[in-house]
Structures are given as C-alpha cells and as structure tokens.
Amino acid sequence: MKKILVILMTLISFLCLASCTSNDLTKSDDDQINEEKKEQVTYVTIDxxxxxxxxxxxxxxxxxxxxxxxxxxxxxxxxxxxxxxxxxxxxxxxxxxxxxxxxxxxxxxxxxxxxxxxxxxxxxxxxxxxxxxxYILPYSVELILGHLSNIQNVSPFKNFSIKLGIKDASNTLNHLHKNNITQAFYEVQSSDTFMMSVYDEESQLILVGTGFEYLMGNTKSNQVYYPIAYEFYNFTNPKYNTMYQERLEFSTDFGENYQLIDEKVPKFDVSYEALNEELANYIFFYAKNYDEFINKVNLAKTTSITLKYDIKSTYFDELLSIYDETYFEEYIVIFYYKLETRMSENYVYSVTTKDDTLTLNVHGILSGATAFSSYTYLVTLDKLDVEGITHFDLVYRSIT
Structure with missing residues (x-):
C-alpha cells in the first residue's frame, strides 16, 4: 500500500511539472512574439x-x-x-x-x-x-519670381511644379519637364550639368536653367520671354536646329553669285522638319571630286522614274558636261531634288557647318494647292570652306 501511494505521488508530481513546463513554454512563446512585434516596422500617420x-x-x-x-x-x-x-x-x-x-x-x-x-x-x-x-538649387527663388512677375496672367509660384535633373551620358531628357523648350535647352548643355525646370501645366509656361544660364518661354503660345533677343524657333527642335550654326557662302547659279542666306521668306514659322531619310520623295548627294560626282550621278540615274517627276532622261548626262574635272579643283557640288505632292516651292535657305558636319537647309513654302511640283538645286561651295567636313546632312523644313 505504501509503495502504491509513493507511485501515485510521483505520477502526480510529474503531471504537475509537465503542466507547469507547458504553461511556461507557452508564455515564453507569447513573450517572444510580443518582443518581435515591438521590433517590427509599423505605419505611423504623420501630419x-x-x-x-x-x-x-x-x-x-x-x-x-x-x-x-x-x-x-x-x-x-x-x-x-x-x-x-x-x-x-x-x-x-x-x-x-x-x-x-x-x-x-x-x-x-x-x-x-x-x-x-x-x-x-x-x-x-x-x-x-x-x-x-x-537653399542649394540651381537657381534662386528670387530669380524665378522675378521672371514670373513680368508675365501677365501667371498663376502663383505654388501652382508650378518643379523638377531637377542632370545631363547624363545617354543624352536623353531625364526627370525634367518634357517639352520642346526644355529639350532644346537640355541638348546644348554639357555632360553632368545640374538643371532645374519650373512648369505650369495650365499656362504651359516653362522656366529651365542651370544657375549660370536659363531659358523661359511658353509652349502654348510659342513664345520665348527670356532671353528676349531670341525667337521661339531658335530653341525648339534642337536636333534640327542647324539654321543658326556657322554659315558658308553658297551659290545656286553655277558659281555666278554667292550668299550666306536666302531670305525669300524673312520671317517664318516652321510647321514640319525632317532629317535625311525622314524625308520622302527626294534625291540628295554631294561630290568632292569628279570621280565621286560621276559615281553619284550614275546612281541617281537608277532612281525610280516615278520619283523623277519632270527630270528629262538626258538631264544627268548633261550635268557631267557642266561639272568637269577643272570645276572640282576649286569647288564641290551638292545636288538636291524634291518631288512635292502640292505646290510647295522649295529653296536653299543656308548651308551651315558644325564640327565635321555640313547641313543643307532647305525650306518648302507650305501651300494648300493640290498638285505635283518638283524643285532641283545644284549648290556650289568653295573647296577650302569644307576642309575637315566628313558628313553631309539634309534638313528640310515646311514653313508658313
């Protein structure tokens, strides 16, 4: 009997110990979970x-x-x-x-x-x-407010959005407001330039600058407010902004007369621009020597008859008799032909250079008449003026 009581007491003690141990372990887990919760990140509403x-x-x-x-x-x-x-x-x-x-x-x-x-x-x-x-941004609030105060019907500065960006190696507009004025300003900056743009979506007023220079305009009304000496189109479409590069004297009458610019339309608006292959229905080539001229003339002969709307079959052969070896001792020639699907007169506005690139700037006067028309120009340039030129571009602009 005594042994039975001892065994029973031992079992009861064991069960009690197991029960206590289980409770203690459960409590320990809860405490651990609570401690982990304390260390977790929680949302906090902040005013x-x-x-x-x-x-x-x-x-x-x-x-x-x-x-x-x-x-x-x-x-x-x-x-x-x-x-x-x-x-x-x-x-x-x-x-x-x-x-x-x-x-x-x-x-x-x-x-x-x-x-x-x-x-x-x-x-x-x-x-x-x-x-x-x-305050360490590219240009001062006083400067911004000063320029805004000169513009009528402008919203308060608080309604303008501000963006900051840097000119990177990819040369793409990053983080600044995307519009033609900002793009034009961005294009001419050197790599790693820190820039700031201020923009009002309603009025489309844009101010962009670096701290050393800045540009202010309106993409809605096509105006440049600052610098005041420039027109809107001096800045926009920077990829094709070649009209204001260094100009070369050129002739379109076989070297009889030379000019830097043809102001047939002294003040104009650009409605469309195209660079080289972006343009349709055209022939464009250059030749620095007689052999090169022969090769490119023969290539032009193979161009589609449909494209060569009113060029006579003997036209290119006649060119070979006009531009001989003697001519290429002092000059080079650029050939331009364009077929228009409307009556849109073309003319050579200027020939410009930048670094190793020469650009023939051609303007087409926009017209609403529906009819085919074509225009041909052979541009004469002094060989000494194009030393170092290795690339030739055509930029065509429809103007009004």
Missing part, C-alpha cells in the same frame, strides 16, 4: 506641417513635393542628418531619394527634406525625420 511647426516654427511653403531621384543624391548627401533620416524609413520607390519643399523661414528661402508616406519604426521620433537646410 507634416504640425511636426515641422513644432521643430522649426512657422514656415511659409513656397513649393512642395519636389522629387529627387537617386541619380541626384550626390548633390544633397552632405546635408546633416539625411543619412539617419533615410535609414529610419522604408523606401517605397527604389528610384526616389528624397522629397523637398521650398520654404521661407524668417524671410530666408530654405529647403525642407523628408520622405513621403513614411513607414517608420514606432520608436523613432518623427521630429528627427524632417530636416531644414540652406
């Missing part, structure tokens, strides 16, 4: 302006929400506290570095840094995630 008010006092918000991409991070990485700020937020956009607001504190323009839609650790003080620094 930016109230937090900023507590930290920096009353600020005037000039422009908010400027996105800075990772490719521009080196321009702002020196800002004290920015590394800590970025280490405490979960980045929702892998290409976004930071957001900026342009603000005014006690009469001085400054930059407010923060990350949008913050997802932060619950232990982090939100005050530490808003930073204020000196």
């Amino acid at each position: 930016k302006k109230s937090i900023v008010l507590d930290k920096f006092g009353d600020l005037e918000y000039i422009n908010e929400g400027i996105e800075i991409s990772n490719e521009l991070s080196f321009k702002f990485s020196h800002v004290h506290g920015l590394d800590y700020l970025l280490s405490q937020v979960e980045k929702l956009d892998s290409n976004l570095y930071i957001h900026l607001d342009i603000v005014k504190q006690k009469g001085v323009y400054k930059l407010l840094y923060y990350y949008p839609n913050m997802r932060i650790k619950s232990s982090v003080n939100p005050l530490s995630l808003f930073l204020l620094s000196d």
Whole structure:
C-alpha cells in the first residue's frame, strides 16, 4: 500500500511539472512574439506641417513635393542628418531619394527634406525625420519670381511644379519637364550639368536653367520671354536646329553669285522638319571630286522614274558636261531634288557647318494647292570652306 501511494505521488508530481513546463513554454512563446512585434516596422500617420511647426516654427511653403531621384543624391548627401533620416524609413520607390519643399523661414528661402508616406519604426521620433537646410538649387527663388512677375496672367509660384535633373551620358531628357523648350535647352548643355525646370501645366509656361544660364518661354503660345533677343524657333527642335550654326557662302547659279542666306521668306514659322531619310520623295548627294560626282550621278540615274517627276532622261548626262574635272579643283557640288505632292516651292535657305558636319537647309513654302511640283538645286561651295567636313546632312523644313 505504501509503495502504491509513493507511485501515485510521483505520477502526480510529474503531471504537475509537465503542466507547469507547458504553461511556461507557452508564455515564453507569447513573450517572444510580443518582443518581435515591438521590433517590427509599423505605419505611423504623420501630419507634416504640425511636426515641422513644432521643430522649426512657422514656415511659409513656397513649393512642395519636389522629387529627387537617386541619380541626384550626390548633390544633397552632405546635408546633416539625411543619412539617419533615410535609414529610419522604408523606401517605397527604389528610384526616389528624397522629397523637398521650398520654404521661407524668417524671410530666408530654405529647403525642407523628408520622405513621403513614411513607414517608420514606432520608436523613432518623427521630429528627427524632417530636416531644414540652406537653399542649394540651381537657381534662386528670387530669380524665378522675378521672371514670373513680368508675365501677365501667371498663376502663383505654388501652382508650378518643379523638377531637377542632370545631363547624363545617354543624352536623353531625364526627370525634367518634357517639352520642346526644355529639350532644346537640355541638348546644348554639357555632360553632368545640374538643371532645374519650373512648369505650369495650365499656362504651359516653362522656366529651365542651370544657375549660370536659363531659358523661359511658353509652349502654348510659342513664345520665348527670356532671353528676349531670341525667337521661339531658335530653341525648339534642337536636333534640327542647324539654321543658326556657322554659315558658308553658297551659290545656286553655277558659281555666278554667292550668299550666306536666302531670305525669300524673312520671317517664318516652321510647321514640319525632317532629317535625311525622314524625308520622302527626294534625291540628295554631294561630290568632292569628279570621280565621286560621276559615281553619284550614275546612281541617281537608277532612281525610280516615278520619283523623277519632270527630270528629262538626258538631264544627268548633261550635268557631267557642266561639272568637269577643272570645276572640282576649286569647288564641290551638292545636288538636291524634291518631288512635292502640292505646290510647295522649295529653296536653299543656308548651308551651315558644325564640327565635321555640313547641313543643307532647305525650306518648302507650305501651300494648300493640290498638285505635283518638283524643285532641283545644284549648290556650289568653295573647296577650302569644307576642309575637315566628313558628313553631309539634309534638313528640310515646311514653313508658313
């Protein structure tokens, strides 16, 4: 009997111990889960302006929400506290570095840094995630406001969006506002240039600059406001902006008369542009010597009869008698022919050069009449003027 009691007591003790151990283990798991939850990142709703008010006092918000991409991070990485700020937020956009607001504190323009839609650790003080620094953007707010004040019916600066970008090796418009004025400005900048564009979608007013130079215009009304000495079309379509390069004297009457520019239409608007193969129904070639001229004339002979609308069968043979070996000792020739599906007079506006490229600039005067027409020009150039030229382009413009 005594042995039976001892065995029963042992079993009861074992069961109690097992029960206690199980409870302790369960409690330990709960505690561990709770501890893990404490370390997890949690969503926190942040009222930016109230937090900023507590930290920096009353600020005037000039422009908010400027996105800075990772490719521009080196321009702002020196800002004290920015590394800590970025280490405490979960980045929702892998290409976004930071957001900026342009603000005014006690009469001085400054930059407010923060990350949008913050997802932060619950232990982090939100005050530490808003930073204020000196104004370091490419051109000043005073400059922007000064130019805007000269334009009538312009919305307040707060209604303009601001973008920042850098001229990269790919030479494509990145992160700036995409329009013909910005593109033209971007094209002429050197690599790694830091730029800022300010744009109002409603009025289509654009201001773009580097801090050293800037351009302001309106893509809706086709105007350039600054610099005031330039016309809108001096800046737009930069790929074909060849009319204002260095001009060469040229002749279209077999060398009798030379000119730098043909101002048949002294003031015009460009409605269409094409470079080389972008153009249809044309023949274009150049020759620096007589052998090259023979080869290219023979090639032109094989061009479709349909294209050679009113060129006589003997025309190219006659050219070989006009331009002989003696001619090519001093001159080169450029041949241009264009078939139009309307009455649109063509003329050679100018011959320009840049680096090793020569461009024949041809204008077609736009007309609404429906009829076929064709135009042929042989352009004479002094051989000494084209030394170093290795590439020849044709740019055709329809003008009104």
